[in-house]
Amino acid sequence: MRPTWGAALWGALLLAWGLRATRKGPPEDGTFYYGSFPQGFSWGVGSSAFQTEGAWEQDSKGPSVWDTFTLSGRGRAPGDTAEVACDSYHRVQEDVALLRELGVTHYRFSLSWPRLLPTGVRADGLNQKGLRFYSDLIDALLQSNITPVVTLHHWDLPQPLQARWGGWQNASMAALFRDYADLCFQAFGDRVRLWLTFADPRTMVEEGYETGRHPPGLQLQGTGLYVAAHHIIKAHTLAWHSYNSTWRGRQRGLVGISLSCSWAEPLDAGDPEDLEAAERFLHFCLGWFAGPIFTGDYPQAMKQNIGRKSVEQGLERSRLPAFSRQEQGLIRGTADFLGLGHFTTRYVAARSWPAGQGPSYRDDQGLQELADPRWPAAGYPWGIRRLLHFAQTQYGDPPIYVSENGVPQRTACAQLCDEWRVRYLRGYVNEVLKAIKDGVRVRGYTCWSLLDQFEWDRGYAERYGFYFVDFASTVRPRYPKASAHFYKRMVQANGFPSAQEVGRWHLQALESCSINSQMLAAEPLRSHMQMVTEIVVPTVGTLCVLLAAVLLAVLLRRRC
Numbered sequence: 001m002r003p004t005w006g007a008a009l010w011g012a013l014l015l016a017w018g019l020r021a022t023r024k025g026p027p028e029d030g031t032f033y034y035g036s037f038p039q040g041f042s043w044g045v046g047s048s049a050f051q052t053e054g055a056w057e058q059d060s061k062g063p064s065v066w067d068t069f070t071l072s073g074r075g076r077a078p079g080d081t082a083e084v085a086c087d088s089y090h091r092v093q094e095d096v097a098l099l100r101e102l103g104v105t106h107y108r109f110s111l112s113w114p115r116l117l118p119t120g121v122r123a124d125g126l127n128q129k130g131l132r133f134y135s136d137l138i139d140a141l142l143q144s145n146i147t148p149v150v151t152l153h154h155w156d157l158p159q160p161l162q163a164r165w166g167g168w169q170n171a172s173m174a175a176l177f178r179d180y181a182d183l184c185f186q187a188f189g190d191r192v193r194l195w196l197t198f199a200d201p202r203t204m205v206e207e208g209y210e211t212g213r214h215p216p217g218l219q220l221q222g223t224g225l226y227v228a229a230h231h232i233i234k235a236h237t238l239a240w241h242s243y244n245s246t247w248r249g250r251q252r253g254l255v256g257i258s259l260s261c262s263w264a265e266p267l268d269a270g271d272p273e274d275l276e277a278a279e280r281f282l283h284f285c286l287g288w289f290a291g292p293i294f295t296g297d298y299p300q301a302m303k304q305n306i307g308r309k310s311v312e313q314g315l316e317r318s319r320l321p322a323f324s325r326q327e328q329g330l331i332r333g334t335a336d337f338l339g340l341g342h343f344t345t346r347y348v349a350a351r352s353w354p355a356g357q358g359p360s361y362r363d364d365q366g367l368q369e370l371a372d373p374r375w376p377a378a379g380y381p382w383g384i385r386r387l388l389h390f391a392q393t394q395y396g397d398p399p400i401y402v403s404e405n406g407v408p409q410r411t412a413c414a415q416l417c418d419e420w421r422v423r424y425l426r427g428y429v430n431e432v433l434k435a436i437k438d439g440v441r442v443r444g445y446t447c448w449s450l451l452d453q454f455e456w457d458r459g460y461a462e463r464y465g466f467y468f469v470d471f472a473s474t475v476r477p478r479y480p481k482a483s484a485h486f487y488k489r490m491v492q493a494n495g496f497p498s499a500q501e502v503g504r505w506h507l508q509a510l511e512s513c514s515i516n517s518q519m520l521a522a523e524p525l526r527s528h529m530q531m532v533t534e535i536v537v538p539t540v541g542t543l544c545v546l547l548a549a550v551l552l553a554v555l556l557r558r559r560c
């Protein structure tokens, strides 16, 4: 259901009123906390295969659903494809050098399932060149003292699995994923200790099977996404058990999952209905996957709401599938840690008007999400601390890695001086530190992302990177932004030593970016010079040689 103008206007009024009525969070939220992270805290950046690699049909890689979707112009940014993206497939050494420059202790990246298994099916054969590519990347990281954190599946499903089996709608996908995961454990597990099975599966199924904005582009309102998620949870479970029973003894690694969710702040914290709506938001967003994996079943709020609505809609069974007793036992406890992705905060109010037409994920939640029109550029950093607390109390105090956190720039042009991102980063990381002081077991922080990359249905219109990528140039040059400099200092210091020190980083970061901006501005001139040396000089040179040869021939002829 798309929000109507009436609803939007109503929402805006409600928000204006609500923000007046609520406080801006507890007072300690506003103060900055100077201090260090625990020793051995892991600092990293993230990326994913489809968004960065390019080389979409090289070296026997099979097509993914994203290749098919973008190449047929079905994205919201038609014409933007990831055929080359950051060209990271050919620039691994360059990327690893940037990671060394940042000084991070881990790098989170994903394996492309169709690059390793072109048809998606293990029995159909492994692509040795794909294997070699990831093996080399892992070795290069280890040689640089950087821990690889590997996502098995970040949205780029092999197209044949979609075409032949209907993708995640089909229960047989769970075993196919298990076989793929098992292959990865076997091939890379001697060197990889930290695994994530899936990355943000909620967005994958919501956009793929409900809104249709992502492949496979289906709009199976209020049904398809629940079925897909059900199979994904089973796939995760099988992969975890495969690791636990076959590989853990030898490899001693950890297998988790990365789940992304906004924090939901009740619009009016004094209104019990808004409070309940905000909690419901979190259960539909995070609990949908974390509930089964950590506690054995879907959250009560989901079972109740979807069940009730299904009855009202005249259905015999709930649109939310159910796990059997036996399945619950198998699923419960299948994460050695929680990977938590978080980008922003939403204000949430209970919805008090009738639902729209037909069933939908939005309708099932029975709430209204509101964006703050005065949204501060640096976000609402306290949201991450509250979300970490929620995860700690709901899911039995698991070890947590912040697996994604960042902010995009919505412009195609180069702005290396991203002071607003520096402020976002400083604020959010500080709230993670506060959560650790509160007792949440946060083990690492991963900023999203290393490079500006292909942003799914947004194409190249959003830039999340520490490094600006010039997508107009064939060599895809990378330039550090101010935030890269700031992050590097924070990682080096393992936290925030003092106001004076942090203030100094801020100034240095801005100085460094103004120098880099000048270099970038000179880029057209440089590539012009490059063209002169690469094309004009050889061409002129060849012509001279030819001319000389002709003259020589003429001279020789004369002599005879």
Ligand SMILES: *[C@@H]1O[C@H](CO)[C@@H](O)[C@H](O)[C@H]1NC(C)=O
Pocket: 164, 165, 166, 169, 170, 171, 172
């Ligand atoms: C699911 O996959 C199997 C093959 O494993 C296929 O025979 C079946 O038709 C598929 N079911 C659906 C609903 O697509």
Ligand SMILES: *[C@@H]1O[C@H](CO)[C@@H](O)[C@H](O)[C@H]1NC(C)=O
Pocket: 244, 245, 333
């Ligand atoms: C994981 O493997 C260990 C060792 O084989 C076993 O004792 C344990 O029961 C397994 N855990 C689960 C939940 O199956």
